[in-house]
Amino acid sequence: MNQENIMFALETYGYWIILVTLFCGVIGIPAPEETFLVLIGMLTAQHHLEMIWTGLSAFCGSLSGMLTAYLIGRFLGLPFMAKYGRFLKVTPARWERMSAKFHRYGTLTILFGLFIPGLRQLAPYIAGTSRYPFVVYMVFSIIGSALWALSYIIVGFFIGDQIPLNYLPWVGVAALLLFIGTILIKKRSMKGGSRA
Numbered sequence: 001m002n003q004e005n006i007m008f009a010l011e012t013y014g015y016w017i018i019l020v021t022l023f024c025g026v027i028g029i030p031a032p033e034e035t036f037l038v039l040i041g042m043l044t045a046q047h048h049l050e051m052i053w054t055g056l057s058a059f060c061g062s063l064s065g066m067l068t069a070y071l072i073g074r075f076l077g078l079p080f081m082a083k084y085g086r087f088l089k090v091t092p093a094r095w096e097r098m099s100a101k102f103h104r105y106g107t108l109t110i111l112f113g114l115f116i117p118g119l120r121q122l123a124p125y126i127a128g129t130s131r132y133p134f135v136v137y138m139v140f141s142i143i144g145s146a147l148w149a150l151s152y153i154i155v156g157f158f159i160g161d162q163i164p165l166n167y168l169p170w171v172g173v174a175a176l177l178l179f180i181g182t183i184l185i186k187k188r189s190m191k192g193g194s195r196a
Contacts, residue, residue, distance in 0.1 A: 014040070015053050019061035022149070026065025026114070028087070028121040034152055041156020051157070058149035062114065066124045066141045073128020081125060090122065098122040103130070110140040114148035 018040055025031035037058060043049050072080060081090060102109045102123055110132075113123040127137055 014049050015057040018057040022058055022061030023065040026062055026120060027069050037149060037152035038156035041153035042160035045157045045160025055150055055153060058153060059145050062145035062149050063141055066145060069124030070128040070137060073125040074131060077129050099126050102126045107140055110137060111144045114144050
């Protein structure tokens with residue numbers, strides 16, 4: 001698939017791709033959320049995507065992921081996490097550690113937890129299993145989703161004019177390699193922690 005076809009796909013289905021990618025990332029399916037947001041910010045700067053629709057798609061993807069994870073935690077609870085948590089790389093020790101952070105910082109975790117990989121995926125489930133008040137959770141999820149999605153898109157937007165379009169595929173490759181490297185480092189650190 002050449003660059004023109006990729007750009008056509010992004011311009012045609014880009015907003016749905018943004019929404020689905022961020023939804024998956026927030027509920028725990030691996031996705032390079034931050035690098036992806038910066039990349040779509042760059043594409044927005046070069047007029048391949050509209051800023052309003054890009055921001056709205058990113059916001060909706062993030063918020064829908066947070067609400068879905070919260071509802072799973074609330075209505076399916078700890079038995080669900082015990083059974084399927086391994087797919088999210090959740091060990092009992094990790095759950096306890098993240099749960100303690102959530103209960104200690106509460107509102108701040110919902111507002112800024114999206115900026116912290118790992119906490120981003122677990123905090124909504126923990127909020128649900130803890131029966132954190134839904135209205136309060138919803139309000140802070142809206143604010144947190146907007147802050148997280150727009151901040152990275154804006155970074156990409158401001159550096160997007162500085163990078164010629166023909167370099168964007170290389171930026172995408174670098175982002176993918178960074179994402180894979182991060183996953184490998186996390187796996188190695190988790191193995192090291194499990195041995196201790």
